[in-house]
Amino acid sequence: MIKVFLIFFGSQCSIYAQNQAKEYKVTGTVIDSETKEPVPFVQVAVFSLKAESPIAYTDTNFDGAFSLDVQAGTYNLRLYLIGYQQFERENLNIDRNLNLDKIEFVNEGENLEEVTVQSSKILMRTNVEGITINPGQNLSNIGGTLLDILRNTPSVRVGDDGGISLRGSTGTNVLINGRNSSLTQNLDQIPASAIEQIRIINNPNARYDAEAEGGIIDIILKKGDDLGTNGGVEFTYGTRGRMNTGARFNHRTVNYNVYAGYNLRRWRDVGTRRIEREIFGDGERLNQETGNRNENTGHTFNYGADYYFGKNTISYEGVFSTSLDKQINTLYSRLATIDSDDLVLEYVRRNNENETDDGLENSLIYERSFDDKERSFKFIVSNSYVNQFKTQNIEIFRNASSPNPENLNGQERAFTDEKRYNTIIQADYIHPFSNKLKLEIGAKSNLRNFDNDYDYSRFEEGFQDFVNDPNISNRFDYKDRIHAGYFVLSKSSDKIDITAGLRGEYTTVDTYLYNTDERNTQEYFNLFPSLQTLYKFNEAQQIKFTYSRRIDRPTAWRLNPFPDITDSLNVRRGNPFLQPEMIHSLELGHIMELKKASLTTNFFYRQVSGLLDFITVIEDGISFSQPENLNTGESYGVELIGLVEIAPWWNVSGSLTGFNISVDGSNLGEEFVNSGFAWNTKINSDFKLPLDISLQFVFNYDSPEIEAQGRDLSQYFLDANIQKSFFDKKGSLALSIRDIFDTRRFAGNSLTNTFSQSFYSKRETRIALISARYNF
Numbered sequence: 001m002i003k004v005f006l007i008f009f010g011s012q013c014s015i016y017a018q019n020q021a022k023e024y025k026v027t028g029t030v031i032d033s034e035t036k037e038p039v040p041f042v043q044v045a046v047f048s049l050k051a052e053s054p055i056a057y058t059d060t061n062f063d064g065a066f067s068l069d070v071q072a073g074t075y076n077l078r079l080y081l082i083g084y085q086q087f088e089r090e091n092l093n094i095d096r097n098l099n100l101d102k103i104e105f106v107n108e109g110e111n112l113e114e115v116t117v118q119s120s121k122i123l124m125r126t127n128v129e130g131i132t133i134n135p136g137q138n139l140s141n142i143g144g145t146l147l148d149i150l151r152n153t154p155s156v157r158v159g160d161d162g163g164i165s166l167r168g169s170t171g172t173n174v175l176i177n178g179r180n181s182s183l184t185q186n187l188d189q190i191p192a193s194a195i196e197q198i199r200i201i202n203n204p205n206a207r208y209d210a211e212a213e214g215g216i217i218d219i220i221l222k223k224g225d226d227l228g229t230n231g232g233v234e235f236t237y238g239t240r241g242r243m244n245t246g247a248r249f250n251h252r253t254v255n256y257n258v259y260a261g262y263n264l265r266r267w268r269d270v271g272t273r274r275i276e277r278e279i280f281g282d283g284e285r286l287n288q289e290t291g292n293r294n295e296n297t298g299h300t301f302n303y304g305a306d307y308y309f310g311k312n313t314i315s316y317e318g319v320f321s322t323s324l325d326k327q328i329n330t331l332y333s334r335l336a337t338i339d340s341d342d343l344v345l346e347y348v349r350r351n352n353e354n355e356t357d358d359g360l361e362n363s364l365i366y367e368r369s370f371d372d373k374e375r376s377f378k379f380i381v382s383n384s385y386v387n388q389f390k391t392q393n394i395e396i397f398r399n400a401s402s403p404n405p406e407n408l409n410g411q412e413r414a415f416t417d418e419k420r421y422n423t424i425i426q427a428d429y430i431h432p433f434s435n436k437l438k439l440e441i442g443a444k445s446n447l448r449n450f451d452n453d454y455d456y457s458r459f460e461e462g463f464q465d466f467v468n469d470p471n472i473s474n475r476f477d478y479k480d481r482i483h484a485g486y487f488v489l490s491k492s493s494d495k496i497d498i499t500a501g502l503r504g505e506y507t508t509v510d511t512y513l514y515n516t517d518e519r520n521t522q523e524y525f526n527l528f529p530s531l532q533t534l535y536k537f538n539e540a541q542q543i544k545f546t547y548s549r550r551i552d553r554p555t556a557w558r559l560n561p562f563p564d565i566t567d568s569l570n571v572r573r574g575n576p577f578l579q580p581e582m583i584h585s586l587e588l589g590h591i592m593e594l595k596k597a598s599l600t601t602n603f604f605y606r607q608v609s610g611l612l613d614f615i616t617v618i619e620d621g622i623s624f625s626q627p628e629n630l631n632t633g634e635s636y637g638v639e640l641i642g643l644v645e646i647a648p649w650w651n652v653s654g655s656l657t658g659f660n661i662s663v664d665g666s667n668l669g670e671e672f673v674n675s676g677f678a679w680n681t682k683i684n685s686d687f688k689l690p691l692d693i694s695l696q697f698v699f700n701y702d703s704p705e706i707e708a709q710g711r712d713l714s715q716y717f718l719d720a721n722i723q724k725s726f727f728d729k730k731g732s733l734a735l736s737i738r739d740i741f742d743t744r745r746f747a748g749n750s751l752t753n754t755f756s757q758s759f760y761s762k763r764e765t766r767i768a769l770i771s772a773r774y775n776f
Contacts, residue, residue, distance in 0.1 A: 022072035028100030030064045030079060032107060035539060037593075038064025039105050043080040046070050047254070049091075054078075054254075057228070070094050078254075079105060085373045106373060126591055126600045128497075128532050128544045130200040130215065131641065135192060139696045139721030142736045143236030143244040143769040145265070146190040146219060149198060154641050154655030154682060156200070156217075157702055160746035160761050164217070166202065167604060168635050168659050168678060168705065171213030171552040171581065171612075176361070177317060178218055180209070180446055182384040182420040183359045189298050189323055191263040193234050193246050196222045202604070203546040203587050205530040206486040206501025207428075207440060213552040213583045213608060221302050221319070222248055223259045231776055238769035240268045260303040268295045271763035275570070279618055279755050284344060286569065287334045292763075294327030298357075315365040325355040330403060331567060335621075348397040348407070349567070355390040363424075374432035382424040390416040411459035413466050421449040436492040440501075443485045450478040450556035472563065475514040478556035482507050488530075497534040502527060505551070511559055511576060520559075520576050526551060542591045550585055554578035554612060558627045570623045579629050582609045596645040601638065604659075608633040611663065613708045615672065618755050630665035630672060630708060654683035663708045671752045676706035692725040710750030710757075717744040717765065731774040739765040 030042045044066045045057035055075075060066045072095050079087035085106045092098075135141045135149045150156045150164055157165045164187070166172050174184040183190070199218040201208065208216060231249035236242075243266045250259035275288045304317040328350065335345040361384035368377040396410030397403050428442035453475040457466040488501035509522040530548040537543070560574040589602040611633035616625045637659025645651040658679035665672025680702040687695040701716040718741060723734035745762040 023069055024072065024094055025097045026068045026070050026094060028066060028103050030060050030103050030105050033104040034107065039081065040064060041081065042105065044068065045078050047076045047078065049074060049076060126641065128534050128546060129204060130202045132197055132199045134197060135195055139723055139734060139736060141192040142734055142771045143238060144192040146187045146192065146195065149192050149195065151700060152682060152698055153198065153200065155639055155657050157680060166214035167637065167657060168661050169214030173209060173212035173216045175216060175218045177221060179363065179380065179382050179424050180422055181361055182386040182422045183319060183321065183361055185386055185420060186357060189321055189357065190219065191244060191246060191265055191300055194221055194261055194263055194300060194302060196220045203548050203585050205499060205532055205548065206488050206503035206528060210503055210505055210528040210551045211553065213550060213581060222261060223250065223304055228252065232774060234771065234773045236769050236771040239767050242267050255308055257306040263300045266297045269764055273761040275757065275759045277623065277755055277757040278338060279621060281754060282621060283338050285336055285338050288331060290329055290331045292327060292329050294325060296323060296325045298323030311369045313367040317363040319361040321359045323357045327353050333569060346399060346401055348400055348403045350395045350403050352393045353390065355388065357386065357388050359386040372432055374430065374438060376430045378428045380424060380426045384422045386420045388418040413457050415455045417453040419451045423447040438490040440488040446482040448480050452476045452560060454562065470515060474562040476560040476562065477512045478559060479510045480507065495536055499532040501530045540593050544589045546587045548585050550583040552581040552583065552612065554580065572625045575627050578612065578627060579610050581612055597643065599642040601640055603638050605636040613663065615668065616709060616750060628668060630663060631667050632664045634662045635659050649688040652685050654681065656681045661706055665708050672708050674706050674708055676711060678705040679703045694723045696721040709752055710748060712748040715744055715746060730776065734771045736769045738767045742766040
């Protein structure tokens with residue numbers, strides 16, 4: 001009996017040992033179904049039949065290859081990557097080492113396929129509409145915000161006030177996760193560490209809003225797409241006590257995904273601004289200098305969840321942000337005669353300003369897929385809200401050159417309560433036909449409301465109190481409703497892809513001034529055709545042509561006629577009679593993709609009717625700046641975007657954009673006619689050193705650029721960054737020095753028949769930051 005038991009026990013141990021030993025390697029290479037190029041960073045997971053969580057998973061490397069160790073059995077194999085359709089192979093029998101060879105991964109984007117450029121440092125995709133960049137691969141973005149990323153983005157220029165322009169055009173439509181949002185009103189509040197991708201769409205087709213002359217900038221926030229539990233933490237500390245810290249987390253299974261992220265940013269800054277203006281008729285010269293100190297503390301939360309059931313996905317995406325900005329601006333003004341420098345007027349104006357910004361966005365998204373992977377349906381409802389409350393306490397020291405208490409002889413106070421609402425309702429459907437023909441149709445309603453309540457008062461000695469000034473205080477309410485429908489028809493072949501579309505937008509605008517009981521309404525309907533073509537010489541070279549008609553509607557703050565008198569000698573006011581710009585945009589491009597280099601060349605042309613630009617006029621010695629519709633504007637130029645791997649440890653990427661701008665404002669006067677050539681370049685040089693050390697230099701140069709009445713002068717700066725990776729590249733420690741030579745500043749000049757003016761603005765731009773990161 002014992003002998004039988006020992007024989008049975010031994011046989012079971014042998015069988016158990018044999019089963020334990022049956023572990024095999026599953027290998028393969030993932031390639032793009034169209035370009036046949038390897039696709040890196042694809043998540044490859046193996047699931048037991050009907051199981052929710054994978055038993056093994058990995059990512060493809062830069063060559064698209066993967067390898068998994070799996071015990072013998074029958075499994076389902078699935079592949080995931082943003083921008084590609086999920087791949088699944090069911091009932092895969094693994095009873096030996098299995099090489100799946102090449103697996104073709106289908107890009108879920110447009111027919112006009114992307115060309116993907118990879119290096120050890122940069123992931124950049126160039127397609128028929130623009131580029132997609134991964135900001136996390138640029139060390140200069142460490143500890144920064146969205147504006148810092150855009151400063152290092154091809155064709156983008158960031159102004160002194162945070163305004164952005166694309167290829168010389170300030171009319172851009174900034175989206176968050178593909179949607180219009182009130183949160184984009186303050187781009188410096190969006191931390192760089194919360195951003196997954198930025199998509200620059202220079203010439204959008206009819207699928208997108210026709211809004212904006214220059215194109216679209218789409219900000220994709222991080223949400224987490226890796227299977228399992230993942231996350232990361234980051235801490236950045238820099239000169240003047242600057243700090244940026246954050247954490248993110250996500251947990252994903254086959255059926256659901258939940259994620260959350262938090263960022264705390266404290267940023268301190270100092271700066272100065274100088275203006276010199278000569279008024280020819282009065283024979284007077286104004287000299288002003290403003291010193292600025294500010295501190296901004298902001299909190300940003302982004303969170304959401306995805307639920308997958310059958311061919312359906314329901315997603316919720318939320319963002320909450322709150323910030324407090326404290327600043328003190330001290331303005332020194334001196335007005336004197338030009339000939340003898342005799343003093344006419346002198347005063348100091350000190351503005352102590354606090355501003356709170358609270359923003360909230362909620363979005364609900366339903367997506368439906370079908371057996372035909374090209375067919376899809378999406379429905380979105382989104383609402384965003386921003387409340388900005390600002391207090392200004394202004395002290396005036398008339399007939400004085402310094403803000404000493406004994407010189408105080410005037411006080412002013414202002415409160416601004418501004419609310420912005422944006423609601424989006426959108427549906428999109430894609431239906432494929434045979435012979436690679438595809439139809440896209442959709443409808444969208446964009447409902448916006450801007451409510452600005454401004455209360456201004458002066459201290460009156462007789463009352464010993466602040467008294468409201470009704471000539472300056474005002475409440476301005478702006479509403480617009482844009483209802484749109486579109487269709488896009490795409491035809492793809494081995495050599496030629498063609499996409500043609502038409503979008504119709506019905507717009508109503510209603511503005512109301514409470515103080516004067518003035519109402520202004522507009523109502524109009526426009527059609528916006530678009531065309532995109534792509535000819536493929538071979539896998540390495542493609543040529544493209546795009547055209548679109550676009551519109552740039554005047555924003556609410558441009559329409560508000562009541563003045564901003566923070567500086568009583570330089571007043572900004574809006575214009576309620578502005579009309580929208582109408583734009584024709586064309587682009588011809590060539591895409592070349594070699595083994596270790598890529599080059600995209602774009603020739604572009606843009607014609608604008610009713611160009612919106614700010615005009616400065618002098619009235620009674622006071623400078624008034626307000627927007628006007630000029631006759632036309634025209635720009636044309638060339639853009640080069642390239643990447644080259646010089647050596648396995650050194651690659652260089654960058655862009656060069658040159659364009660000519662012509663402005664015809666002869667409807668206002670011959671002095672508002674101007675033209676000129678401008679160019680800019682951005683160069684990144686990345687070095688992979690021993691011991692997992694990375695070194696990067698980033699150089700930016702913007703040439704002088706013309707305006708209707710003058711031009712902005714050139715600016716340039718150089719950043720340096722070094723990073724050491726730890727723990728199998730899960731952790732890193734980095735040092736970033738921005739603007740090494742302290743050269744970045746803004747300057748410009750204007751010349752008219754009545755005055756000449758120059759300005760110079762310099763902030764503290766030479767900054768050192770130390771950042772530590774860890775991902776799990």
